[in-house]
Amino acid sequence: MRALSGSVLEVDFWDVGDAVSEAVRAGLHRLHFDVTDGAFVPRISFGDRIVRSIARRAGVPSDVHLMVERPELQAAHFGGVENLGTIYFHVEAARDPGAAIRAIRALGARVGVAISPGSEISAVERLLGGVDAVLVMLVEPGAGGQRMIPGMLGRIRALDGARRRMGLDLEIAADGGIRAENAREVLEAGADVLVVGSGIFGQGDIPGTVRGLLAELGSRGAPQI
Ligand code: DX5
Ligand code: ZN
Numbered sequence: 001m002r003a004l005s006g007s008v009l010e011v012d013f014w015d016v017g018d019a020v021s022e023a024v025r026a027g028l029h030r031l032h033f034d035v036t037d038g039a040f041v042p043r044i045s046f047g048d049r050i051v052r053s054i055a056r057r058a059g060v061p062s063d064v065h066l067m068v069e070r071p072e073l074q075a076a077h078f079g080g081v082e083n084l085g086t087i088y089f090h091v092e093a094a095r096d097p098g099a100a101i102r103a104i105r106a107l108g109a110r111v112g113v114a115i116s117p118g119s120e121i122s123a124v125e126r127l128l129g130g131v132d133a134v135l136v137m138l139v140e141p142g143a144g145g146q147r148m149i150p151g152m153l154g155r156i157r158a159l160d161g162a163r164r165r166m167g168l169d170l171e172i173a174a175d176g177g178i179r180a181e182n183a184r185e186v187l188e189a190g191a192d193v194l195v196v197g198s199g200i201f202g203q204g205d206i207p208g209t210v211r212g213l214l215a216e217l218g219s220r221g222a223p224q225i
Pocket of ligand 2: 033
């Protein structure tokens with residue numbers, strides 16, 4: 001099912017509760033938390049305590065995008081997060097992807113595998129049978145507000161083809177540089193979930209932007225818990 005997910009990476013954290021509430025009232029389906037560690041990517045964003053507080057009150061499912069080294073060890077910190085949806089880990093960061101998958105499943109969360117633009121798509125293709133979702137990065141991981149790398153749309157098409165061929169119930173999410181102007185081409189490539197950060201939380205009219213993106217998805221938006 002198609003969904004719009006809002007990343008709070010670039011939100012003004014003074015206002016985060018109000019900003020999330022506004023977006024959810026306008027129909028945002030999910031939240032997306034970009035957890036970075038200053039090692040897998042240069043900066044540190046926030047950890048599980050911030051996710052826990054916001055997820056408890058958001059009123060929509062919360063996904064966690066781990067951009068951290070050794071996700072197989074870090075995932076456990078997200079145990080007990082309320083309304084937890086999918087935890088994505090980067091295939092590049094896991095020494096043992098199987099252990100990362102098991103650690104996430106042990107929390108009762110859905111498992112997603114993420115892939116950076118510079119990595120070979122084959123790195124995730126071999127894991128597809130064991131995960132619920134794949135997160136295709138359309139920008140370099142680590143920061144919001146970048147432009148989408150157009151060549152990444154081909155990866156979404158390839159994964160869409162692979163899941164059909166293999167008969168998999170696999171969700172494809174796209175992350176980075178998505179705006180109302182390019183949302184349609186990302187969906188047409190085969191993405192189910194659009195992750196939008198600065199396009200929603202980095203500018204003034206949050207409800208208007210959410211509604212514009214929902215229109216591209218062909219959805220009026222209904223909170224799904
Ligand atoms: C990038 C993150 C994205 C990012 C999206 O490392 O994974 O989720 O916050 O932000 P925008 O939509 O601004 O590219
Ligand atoms: Zn993300």
